[in-house]
Amino acid sequence: MKRPGAVPWLFVVPAAALTLLILLVPSLVGAAYAFTDWDGLTSPSWVGLANFTEFFDDGSHVVGQTLILAGLYVVGVNAAGLGLALGLAHTLRTRHVLRALFLVPAVVSPLVVAYIWTFILDVDGPLNEILEAVGLGSSAQPWLGQRNTALAAVAIVMVWQFAGYHMLIYLAGLQGVQRELLEAAEVDGAGPWRRFADITLPLLRPALVIGTVLSTISAFLLFDQVMALTGGGPSGGTDTLGTYVYEQTFVNGRYGYGSAVALLLVGGVCLAALVQMRLLRGRRS
Amino acid sequence: MNIRGRALGCAAVAVALLAAAAGCGADAGGDGEIVVSVWDDGREESSIDVAARDFEKAHPDLTVTVQKNPFDQHLQALRRQLGAGRAPDVAMTVVGYGESGTVRALADKGLLADLGESPWAGRLPDTVAGAVGDGSEVYAFPVDSMAIGIVAKKGTDVPGTYTSMLTACRDAGRDGKTAFALGGHENSKMPHIVGFALAASTVYADDPGYGDKRLRDEVTFAGSDGWEQAVARFGEMRDAGCFGENAAGTTREATARALGDGDALMAVTPTVTLPLWQAAAPDAEFVMAPFPGDDDPDRVLVPAGASSGLVVPAKASDAGPGKQFVDFYAKHRARYAEIDGAVPALPDDGGGPRAPGYAAALEPYLRDGRTAPIMDQQWPNPELIARFDSGLVEMLTGRAEPADVLESMDAVWTSEAP
Amino acid sequence: MTSIGLDHVVMRYDGTQAAVDDVSLEIEEGEFFVLVGPSGCGKSTLLRLLAGLERPSSGTVRMDGSDVTELTPRLRDVAMVFQNYAIYPHMTVGGNLGYGLKVRGVPKREAAARVREVADLLGLGDLLKRRPTTLSGGQLQRVAMGRAIARRPRAYLMDEPLSNLDAKLRVSMRAELEQLHRRLGVTTVYVTHDQVEAMTLGSRAAVLRAGELQQVAAPQELYARPANAFVAAFIGSPPMNFALATAREDGLDLAGFDLRLPAEHRPPVAAGERVLVGIRPEELRAPQAAGKDACALRVTCAVRQNLGADQLLFFPVPQLPYEAAVIARATFAEDRPAGPAVGSGERLLCARVPADVSVEPGDTVDLAVRPGALHYFAPDGGARLPSA
Structure with missing residues (x-):
């Protein structure tokens, strides 16, 4: 076989250099800053683990909120995506158009989506107007001004945007569930729910892994939607690790502290992804 | 050198070159x-x-x-x-x-x-x-320069004392309107403006040098009667219905719409933001007036500064x-x-106006020096203003007392920027 | 164990062509009934209608006399063996065998016992813990059967279960199927496109073409007295020989041969009329084996195929061009695999003779056919014409 010569290097070296320069080196340097009190302007001085202890004392409520949002989002977007995929897998004549329609929100910038929803959920916005119009005026409330409804709103907006994307994942997964298997189960006596639980779901396991891990990572890193919808409010009630890092670093100028929290964030994401993959892969035959 | 070594070597050289090129930015x-x-x-x-x-x-x-x-x-x-x-x-x-x-x-x-x-x-x-x-x-x-005051459509009856303001709030509520449009949404950054307007006539009416003393750590917020009174008055305004029911979730855009549509009568705002309010109601004329932080006219101060x-x-x-x-x-x-x-x-020595035309009502205060500083200009830690905003919003929803708000501010006070 | 009946069942998907066109059938308890026909004839659709996987556009399905047309598959209590086995890939063999029992709430102990029983019956005892991806085609096919058997259903519905196996395995599985049926005695509806399977397996078979029933009869009847030219051409291997002939006072003028026939075996048409004649290859015999009133044909062998115990002799007979079209139409040749290649002006016919008749290509051969072995069909439509 001919030796490849120098051509592969022409492709590899620029990409490797870019990756090192833009991804690896800054990440490592940023991690190092986590142990300093750098303010982005003057020289940093070493503070050891002080940033971490400060976060555990003051910032732990942010972790809880991030976990709640992550939980809502992961469950919501995967259930919605799976539901859409099941509904649009066969039969409907308009399914191709509908699939494209459900995917449209996912290709819009999250920030734009969030701003639109901020308008809709505003105190005098369309949602409250519609509720008043249909006589449910008592349900109209400041959705973004109360912690519980604000958290739910953020989760719902995210699910709304990305359900179509997860629908794609599950549509692909459903291709692997042959119709004959479901028919065999039907003849064997399994009703629709039974067929779903015993046949479809187990065969969808690879897609479930992908969907869950991807959505978990997105949820942990959540920033755009929270920033635009609630700004982290009310009173920090919807702050996530992502927004917390932003505020501490870029608004308050505490680059060292922000790096420390960011480091914790990355660690958390990796841990969550690993645990999920372990749990969901199950027994390998 | 094997293939892997060669690859790393090439990449490292490329990185060094790129970094040098990027770093070569002079002033x-x-x-x-x-x-x-x-x-x-x-x-x-x-x-x-x-x-x-x-x-x-x-x-x-x-x-x-x-x-x-x-x-x-x-x-x-x-x-x-x-x-x-x-x-x-x-x-x-x-x-x-x-x-x-x-x-x-x-x-x-x-x-x-x-x-x-x-x-x-x-x-x-x-x-x-x-x-x-x-x-x-x-x-x-x-x-x-800027000053903080009340913005309203021309012809609106702006109250002149603190007590008459509370009455006006209740009257507005009975008419189904909101006296003061307030955006409690985190991104609107409005609540602390009201706080400053109130504090000007309490904290700084008592002690004009309070800000400097705070910078020297000689006083605290929680220990200041003036601040306690200012935040308590925010609660009184809330109880009188000044801010309406849903202020906590209202965005700045929504307050502008409310003011423009006439659902709200006034807002407390810095002079420089007038274009924002005008944009929501291009045909209306807006003017500004001083915020009546107290019943005693001698104690009413206008927060103003560069x-x-x-x-x-x-x-x-x-x-x-x-x-x-x-x-x-x-x-x-x-x-x-x-x-x-x-x-x-x-200011010009020639005595030109100190306030823009639409804020002519503020002119006497500025000229006579009946002003207080814009308080956050003396707050080195940016976290403080976030706490103040949060605290006032919590008061809106009835989940905090004035003491809680002031203590949370003291907790993050630093006399130097981080 | 149940009897199955279909009354004027029609299945129409969108479009005008019906996949199943007015089919009525009675299948008896314990019968091994075969549905046979070329691909696209509607046999699989019929099977799915019996299973309840689809509802007919009109008509009723009966089991044991009661109308089950609206019942779900679960309630019909039938078991289906699919062509591609449809074994659940994420369950073990044991799990597959027992799934139907689990779903129907059979107590665990009894289910386990039944699974073991079926596994032993089919030689799967060692494979119970294995996963389907590790099994061979034959083993998978048995798991599919075992899943059906373990259910103890009222009937088995089998959709070409052997067609994915290689030839030798197919032969042995056929024998096993037969043994199983004798042993278990469960009503079985078996779909196949292979007419050999239809002949060997069923007690009765229904021949279908384009959604219509052509004939329902025991295999021997289908062979000896086909209801039309299509059935005649479909059943039997090698397929029946066809030629257009002209009736004469005393017999037939067939492809250049002058055949004298006794009155009872003459075609039921007036002299001078055309008639479609069919002769099975095995009826074109060596003269000494044909009997004394056999008609003689002298032919030239073009191709010789050695089958071991027998041999096939292919010989050309003259044919007018339009005659090929008529025959093809009458036998619906497009629905069957192509027969021997047709040259212009000629048609190849086939004779099946014992191997000890020594013939070489190019040789002239004497063949004879019994008058009673001639089948007559209408040239138009192919319907069977009983001899006069």
Whole structure:
């Protein structure tokens, strides 16, 4: 076989250099800053683990909120995506158009989506107007001004945007569930729910892994939607690790502290992804 | 060397080259070029643009380049430039403390050139001196000024005392309207403005030097009767229905709409934000009036001060050209202020107006010195304003008491910028 | 164990062509009934209608006399063996065998016992813990059967279960199927496109073409008295020989041969009329084996195929061009695999003779056919014409 010569290097070296320069080196340097009190302007001085202890004392409520949002989002977007995929897998004549329609929100910038929803959920916005119009005026409330409804709103907006994307994942997964298997189960006596639980779901396991891990990572890193919808409010009630890092670093100028929290964030994401993959892969035959 | 070693070697060389190329940014400007970095106020031709042209005419050997950043990102962009060693010659920024990137925050870190020798430095009134320097040194030329008051459509009955204001709130509530449009949404950054308006007539009516004392850690918020009273009055306003029911979740855009549609009668706001309110109701005429923080007219003070300023970053290379431009701008400030439609922070000796036309009701207060500082200009830790906003919103939803709010502010107080 | 009946069942998908066109059938308890026909004839659709996987456009399905047309598959209590086995890939063999029992709430102990019983019956005892991806085709096919058997359903529905196996395995599985049926005696409806399977397996078979029933009868009847030219051409291997002939006073003028026939075996058409004649290859015999009133044909062998015990002799006969079209139409040749290649002006016919008749290609051969072995069909439509 001919030796490849120098051509592969022409492709590899620029990409490797870019990756090192833009991804690896800054990440490592940023991690190092986590142990300093750098303010982005003057020289940093070493503070050891002080940033971490400060976060555990003051910032732990942010972790809880991030976990709640992550939980809502992961469950919501995967259930919605799976539901859409099941509904649009066969039969409907308009399914191709509908699939494209459900995917449209996912290709819009999250920030734009969030701003639109901020308008809709505003105190005098369309949602409250519609509720008043249909006589449910008592349900109209400041959705973004109360912690519980604000958290739910953020989760719902995210699910709304990305359900179509997860629908794609599950549509692909459903291709692997042959119709004959479901028919065999039907003849064997399994009703629709039974067929779903015993046949479809187990065969969808690879897609479930992908969907869950991807959505978990997105949820942990959540920033755009929270920033635009609630700004982290009310009173920090919807702050996530992502927004917390932003505020501490870029608004308050505490680059060292922000790096420390960011480091914790990355660690958390990796841990969550690993645990999920372990749990969901199950027994390998 | 095996394949892997060779690959790493090549990549490392490429990285080094790229890094060297990227790092080779010198300070902007130099060699006859002056870079002025400002925020975009939405106008094609702002006073800085005009000043740049005039300066070039006066100094043919120098060129002036005006860089405009989007308003929201300007302070951060400035910090980045300063941190990366790519500072402009002149920059516009916010005076006092507040966010990271404001005049005093930068000055504390030694990043600004001392402008104390400038011809205009001696003319700084006391109310402004503390915002552009630490009292003894001057780091910024104050450009614009602002005051906090009530904005309403012309012809609205604006209450004159604190008690009559509470009555007006209740009356408005009975008519199905809201007296004060308040955006409690985190991004609106409005609640603390009301807090400042209230505190001006309590804290600073008692002790005009409170701000300096706080900087010296001689007093606390929780221990201040004036602050306690101010925040408690916020609660009284809430109980009188001044802010309506759903203030906590209202965005700034929604408050502008409410004011424009007439669902709300007034709002408490800085003078410089009038265009925002006007935009929601282009056909209406808006005016501003003082906020009646107390029943005793002698205790009513208007929070006022400089808002923006020009600074000259302390650079490795010469800070001279930057200073030249600032001095030039200062000399012609009156004319530039007309172009901007703003009121210069450094008052003309000729006694020109101190407040924009629509805020004529505030003029007597400003002229007679019945003012209080804009409080967050003396708050080094940006976290403080977030706590104040949060605390007031929690009070809106009935989940906090004044003591809680003030204690949370004390908890994050620092006398230096982080 | 149940009897199955279909009354005027029609299955129409969107479009005008019906997949199943007015089919009525009675299948008896314990019968092994075969549905056979070329691909696209509607046999699989019929099976799915019996299973309840689809509802007919019109008509009723009966089991044991009661109308089950609206019942779900679960309630019909039938078991289906699919062509591609449809074994659940994520369950073990044991799990597959027992799934139907689990779903129907059979107590665990009894289910386990039944699974073991079926596994032993089919030689799967060692494979119970294995996963389907590790099994061979034959083993998978048995798991599919075992899943059906373990259910103890009222009927088995089998959709070409052997067609994915290689030839030798197919032969042995056929024998096993037969043994199982004798042993278990469960009503079985078996779909196949292979007419050999139809002949060997069923007690009765239904021949289908384009959604219509052509004939329902025991295999021997289908062979000896086909209801039309299509069935005649479909059943039997090698397929029946066809030629257009002209009736004469005393017999037939067939492809250049002058055949004298006794009155009872003459075609039921007037002299001078055309008639479609069919002769099975095995009926074209060596003269000495044909009997004394056989008609003689002298032919030239073009191709000789050695089958071991027998041999096939292919010989050309003259044919007018339009005759090929008529025959093709009458036998619906497009629905069957192509027969021997047709040259212009000629048609190849086939004779099946014992191997000890020594013939070489190019030789002239004497063949004879019994008058009673001639089948007559209408040239138009192919319907069977009983001899006069």
